[in-house]
Structure formats: structure tokens, C-alpha cells
Amino acid sequence: MKQLVVISGKGGTGKTSIVACFAALSQNRVLADCDVDAADLHLVMDARVRHRELFRSGKKASIVSEKCVDCGECERLCRLGAVIRNGDAKGKDSDSLHIDPIVCEGCGVCYHFCPADAIAFGETVSGEWFVSETRCGPMVHARLGIAQGNSGKLVSVVRSQARGLALKHGLDLIIIDGPPGIGCPVIASVTGTDLVLVVTEPTLSGVHDLERVRQLASHFRTRTVACINKCDLNPKMTAHIEEHCEETGMEVVGRIRYDKSVTLAQIAKTSVVEYSDSPISLEIRQMWEHIGAP
């Protein structure tokens, strides 16, 4: 089984549109949307949810007001400042202590050291994950709860479910739509993959972010290739990116022009290659054939 991950550093360079095309062009694959705090792949894959499960991860503390003796020990010990007096807990006793669930990271220090045993400390639901049926095979995706952390762990859940599906159905390819950035969820998306495709664009921001994401990928020693999207926006910058890629040993496997059909395909809830036979579709097909089954 091979795993291909598409990342970008900078957001909005076209990861999801390209993943949707790869989904349409490939066979025997499982799709995994690892952009768990802003998932979009399901919008163009005609996803029908077949299985959903709550994502339980981490704990949160809360104060049991009946037991609280108001000693302030929790407020003193909490390094995140999650314990507040007269916080935004509207309608509650204005002077009592509260824990802001959005700030609390679930370390449990207040729970362990509360002399009155007045802190409840329990597992929380911080999202949901789904297995869907699509016209391009099974897909695993997720939705991180509003204002929740632990996105890296949810990415790991999505990936392990995708692996499970691949094994169960004898599928040999997992195509992963990664999140932007270089932080925790990106690291969780890239680790253990066979090929990293970085989608960039010919802007100074794109170049800057490409270099940081390349450094990140090199930590994993996974083969990393690049695709320059909207390459005709600034041909000079495109040439500069190509040089940079050559210097750093990153093969440029695709050059894709700017084309309004990318937006139109999205509105039509489909991928660009299924939507039109315009030159951009050919460029994406060529890129897919070039990287082949990774």
C-alpha cells in the first residue's frame, strides 16, 4: 500500500482541487481528508456519510461549585490562565471561579492539587470523523469540534481509518489531502507517507512557504516533488521556483495554468478533470501520469 500526501505550506494554492482530480484519475484508492479544521474535499466528491464516530481526545477540567471552597489554588497553579474569576460564564455567581473550556488544555494540575476535591476532570468530545462513499471509492474525513485542539490526533485517526479501509478492501493507494502550514496536523499528515507533493504558486509568499514546507518534508526523508499551480500568473517567479526546486533536489512534476474552470468545477461539485477537457485538465492528467502510482 502506498500513501501520497498533498500539502502546500501556504493555504489556498489548490491542494483540494488537485486531490479531487487525482481521485478521479486513479483506481483502487482510499481518500483521506486530513485538513480536519477546514475540510472541503467532501464537497466535490459527492460524499455520502456511511459511518460516523465521535472523536474523544484529551480532557477538560471544570469546577464543581458546590464543593469549591474558593481557596484560589487552581487559579494560582494554572499556567495557561484558564481559571478565571467572574469570567464570561454569564449568569453565574459573579465572584466564583470558573474554568474557560476553550483555554483549558486538560493538564489536570488543578484537579490533582485542589484541596477540596472540587474539580471534575473528564474526557471530552473534540470532533467527529466520517467514512463516506464517493464516486471515487471510500473516503475518511473529519470535523474538529468548534474551538477544539488536538487536530494532530484527529489527523492520525483519519489516517489509521483510511489504512484500515485500504487493507479491508484490498486497495493499494491512499491519497491524503493535507492541511496548510507546517505545524502539528501537517506533521501528522506527512509522517509515514511514500510521496509528498507540494503545491505552490508563483508568488513570493508561495516561494517562501514552499521552502519551509520542503525543509519539513526533508525531516521525514520522504520523496518530495512539487507542482506549480497558476504558473502563468508570474512566469519569472515560476522560473525562479523551478531553479530553486532543482537546487534543492525537488522534482517539478506539474505546471498548471490559471483557469476559471477550477472554480466552475467546484461550483458544479466535481473535479476539474471530470468537469472539462480544457488544457488545464490535460496538464493535471500529465502530472498524475508522471507521478503514476507513487
Added chain:
Amino acid sequence: MFAERRNGSLRIAVASGKGGTGKTAVATNLAATLSSEGYRVVYADCDVEEPNGHIFLKPTIRSVERVGTPVPDVDLSRCNGCGKCGDICEFSAIVCMNGKVITFPELCHGCDGCILVCPENAIRETQREIGCIERGRRDGIEFIHGVLRVGEAMSAPLIRAVKQKLSDEDVAVIDAPPGTSCPVIETVRDTDFVLLVTEPTPFGLSDLRLAVEMVRALNLKLGVIINRCDIGNSGVRDYCAEQDIPLLLEIPDDREIARAYSRGQMAVEVAPSLKVAFAGLWERIVTRISSRNDE
């Protein structure tokens, strides 16, 4: 709420669910416009994973400061191998196996639990570097950004450190990372207004909904900017109308502005008429902040 802060300065976060919608473009153009109107402005880039504001503002950097996060340092000569540190740690950042303590600093949230629980006082706090903060100036604009060390998973402590550097300028324009999870929450928390930048496409709308829910969960005021407003469909506009969300600015798709962006130029530099649009945006933001009734 804002009136309580130093000299009545305002903090505006520029965020978006979806990446690449134009957060940095809006934030830098707004900062430049306000500065040219005589406000004392600080631009703070909290997209520490991929900070790009410096490309457009081109500040002269005058200071670099390393930022660390607290992690435990175990004095093994004092450790009695009781394992209480491993028991209290919710993040498996310190474990005790067969009486031997091992730490995994990159998992540590810096809560001090192990230090507090250790009966032998064998653990002290040390720092692990996660990135740096660079500060500088460009014309009238104070510039601050955080740069996360490549390979580092935890960005929230660095974002917190960037925000601690904000001082008493009239306006702080804070550039947020994309998404809706912890780094974004850390960025927009305790700001006076959140500008959500989106584009009129299905992806833009889907991610805008998530961002709006996030901002509402934090009880903050918000408004929407539609960038490249003429490229897609009416979904975002319909949603804003239905949800009673103020639409503060629409920016048309313009090849010249896109080219300028690609070279690292701000839109107000190539199309000075846009300053009027950004000044108008600012007026609408201020009106929204001053209105007492929560939306």
C-alpha cells in the same frame, strides 16, 4: 470592552477558515492605510507556521528574540523513581519505566504538573526553543512576527508570545493562521474584532461557516470581506444575509493586483484608490466595535 485597554487601542484579527483567501493582503493593506492616515499601527503576524506579512511590509528588523516553552529537566541523582511525574502527565511527555524517568520535551504542554508533584524536588523547569520573534519598522508601522522552528508541532505558545509584545499603539492588526483550531483561537482570543476574509466559492463558504461558528463560540464581534468577489457564486453573500453577518468589503478579482501580490507589493501601492476602500472598511469596523449590542 476595548475602552478598558491601554489608551483605548484596538486589536483587529484578520482570519479565515480557508487558506489563501487574502488574509495577509487585507491585513497589510489595512495596516498601511491606517498608518498613512496618521494612526500609530502595529502589524503582528501570528501565522507563525508560514508568516508572510514581512514580504509585503518589508520592515527593517531591529531585534530577534528566541522563544521557548517550559519543559522539565530531571535531576536523576535526586530522582527516587516513584513515577508520580509520569502519572500526572496527561501528554506522555514524561514517563517512568522501571524506575527510570524519560522525557519527551516536544509533547510537553508546560503545565508544571511533574514539577509540583515530585516529592524529591528533582525536576526543574528549563526552556525548549520553538521559534523566534522578530521586530522591526516600516515607515510608520511597527512590525512583529513569530517564526516557528521548522519541525516544531506546537505553535500556540509562540503565538501567545507574539501577542504579549503588543503595546499601546492605536491599532494592532493581527494576521491569523488559516483554519479554525488552536493556533487560530490563540490568535483571535481577546481581540476587539475579527475580520473573516473569504472568497465566493463553495470551499470559501464551507470554511467561512466554520470560522463564524468559532468566532461566535469565543463571543467576539465579526465582519466578512469577500475577496475576488466576482469569481464564483452568490453562496457567501446569501449566507451572510441569512446569518445577519455584516459584509464589510468586496474586493474584485484583478490581474494587476494579483501580479503585484506575486511580487510582494501591496494593492494600495499599485492601486492607490484602494486606500479609500480600506479607509471605509476601517470606519465600518469602528462603528461595529462601538455598537454596544452584541450581534
